Amino acid sequence: MKTLIKNGIIVNSDGQIKANVLIEDEMIVDIIAHEVEADKVIDACGNYIMPGLIDMHVHFRDPGQEYKDDVISGSETAVASGVTTCLPMANTFPINDNSSITRAMIQKAKQRGLIDLLPIGAISQGLHGDRIVEMGDMIEAGAVAFSDDGLPVSDSSVMRDALEYSRGFNSFVISHSEDCSLCRKGVMHEGAVSTILGLKGMASEKEEIMISRDMLLAKLTQGHIHIAHVSSAWSLKLIELAKQQGINITCEVTPHHFSFSDKNLLSYNTHFKMSPPLRGENDIQAIREALKSGLVDVIATDHAPHHTDDKFVEFDNAPFGILGLQTLVPLTLKLVNEGVISLERMVELTSANPAKILNLKTKGKIAKGMLADIAIIDPNKEYVYDESINKSKSKNSPLFGQTLTGAAVMTLKNGRVVYDFPHCL
Structure with missing residues (x-):
């Protein structure tokens, strides 16, 4: 299965680039400037694409x-x-x-x-x-x-x-x-x-x-x-x-x-x-x-x-x-x-x-040949950190109930979407 993440800013430890990420099954197979056909297309909406x-x-x-x-x-x-x-x-x-x-x-x-x-x-x-x-x-x-x-x-x-x-x-x-x-x-x-x-x-x-x-x-x-x-x-x-x-x-x-x-x-x-x-x-x-x-x-x-x-x-x-x-x-x-x-x-x-x-050679970078473990980060997303957002069984944070800015709005593990922020993307 091919997945394309488009319209995002790829951020690695050595720089940023506006480009699309092409994933096939569990791996990143290419970083490209143009769009290609894929089974699933994810619009990053100008957000950061991070490892x-x-x-x-x-x-x-x-x-x-x-x-x-x-x-x-x-x-x-x-x-x-x-x-x-x-x-x-x-x-x-x-x-x-x-x-x-x-x-x-x-x-x-x-x-x-x-x-x-x-x-x-x-x-x-x-x-x-x-x-x-x-x-x-x-x-x-x-x-x-x-x-x-x-x-x-x-x-x-x-x-x-x-x-x-x-x-x-x-x-x-x-x-x-x-x-x-x-x-x-x-x-x-x-x-x-x-x-x-x-x-x-x-x-x-x-x-x-x-x-x-x-x-x-x-x-x-x-x-x-x-x-x-x-x-x-x-x-x-x-x-x-x-x-x-x-x-x-x-x-x-x-x-x-x-x-x-x-x-x-x-x-x-x-x-x-x-x-x-x-x-x-x-x-x-x-x-x-x-x-x-x-x-x-x-x-x-x-x-x-x-x-x-x-x-x-x-x-x-x-x-x-x-x-x-x-x-x-x-x-x-x-x-x-x-x-x-x-x-x-x-x-x-x-x-x-x-x-x-940890010597994890296929993690830590958005690049061809790396595992498609990806976080799409919206730096401007505002939300209340409350029961509707919290996934832990516990609530012991002094920030609980407060308005925060910046969130992972989508997470991919091995090329598969495993989290999608409510009402995002």
Whole structure:
């Protein structure tokens, strides 16, 4: 079957072009200036045609907490965001620390058929931080990387083993950078705002200390360390130093960390409670500069659904986490509109670089011979992010009920339309 996407602006990490995309079955077979006959014609209406977004950090709560989200609702939320590939973290119940869980997650996603689900396996058995998992078995089952996200690996010897073993399998380790001895039961960033609110704070040094350790272990082992959800200015300075010294390190930031600050917690809104916490204005500016300069490799959502009842409690007792998938495009486009990054850089951060890190050779670019994973993005689309738009089972976003600008209005996976924004195109 042939599909033609016409009247769009193709945006790749290396440039833009007004052209049409010809798809045959699952692949892009040509980029052309003219129209040709096709079984299906999609009019992009002057919108951006981008490679399908790749989210390297999500929590689908499946297995074990499917009332918050599951692989099915997570897949539906992803394609409504222009995301065609997701990497769910291992802190499920039971933990994804063995090949059986990995295979079950992948199979469930394949049955729904909306996204490519590439599980991240646990580093340690049961997330206990003492013995690493059977990485070879899990990679054979489909795991692509390893992380105890939600918990740090406090034992340096265990992290060293993880880096060495993952390197042997051409894989990598994702660090949840947190020195728990400095957490002190904190629930937000330690600073003036936490003092005003009377809430226990978490110093940014708890993140920076662990990043320092992990970059040194990556230097020792020559393994690849990927730093998740970087939130502080000093963390970025450390990562920059590591890159200058040739250490194999990459990093990601989230939309909420470049969009909100600890001042948003002045209302005690638990939807702004997350880990790592929202930091100060200087940290936001540092993240934005790092996005602009190229220091940051990836934008990932850390999509973390929680039931309304879980969040509707005292601030100290509310769980950490925020929805992120369906606000990825509008918050990132806001950076573009503010001149922080270009559209090309947006594609680099959300698709091209993740594809490179994960060695996905047919993803991350709109070009002949690439998989037809495509997001058609309308940068001017205004809508209320409410029940009619939300695909997650949860609603824990401070943006819920607000008017947003910019959306994926159509998503194609393997050349097949898997999402069409209501009343668009």
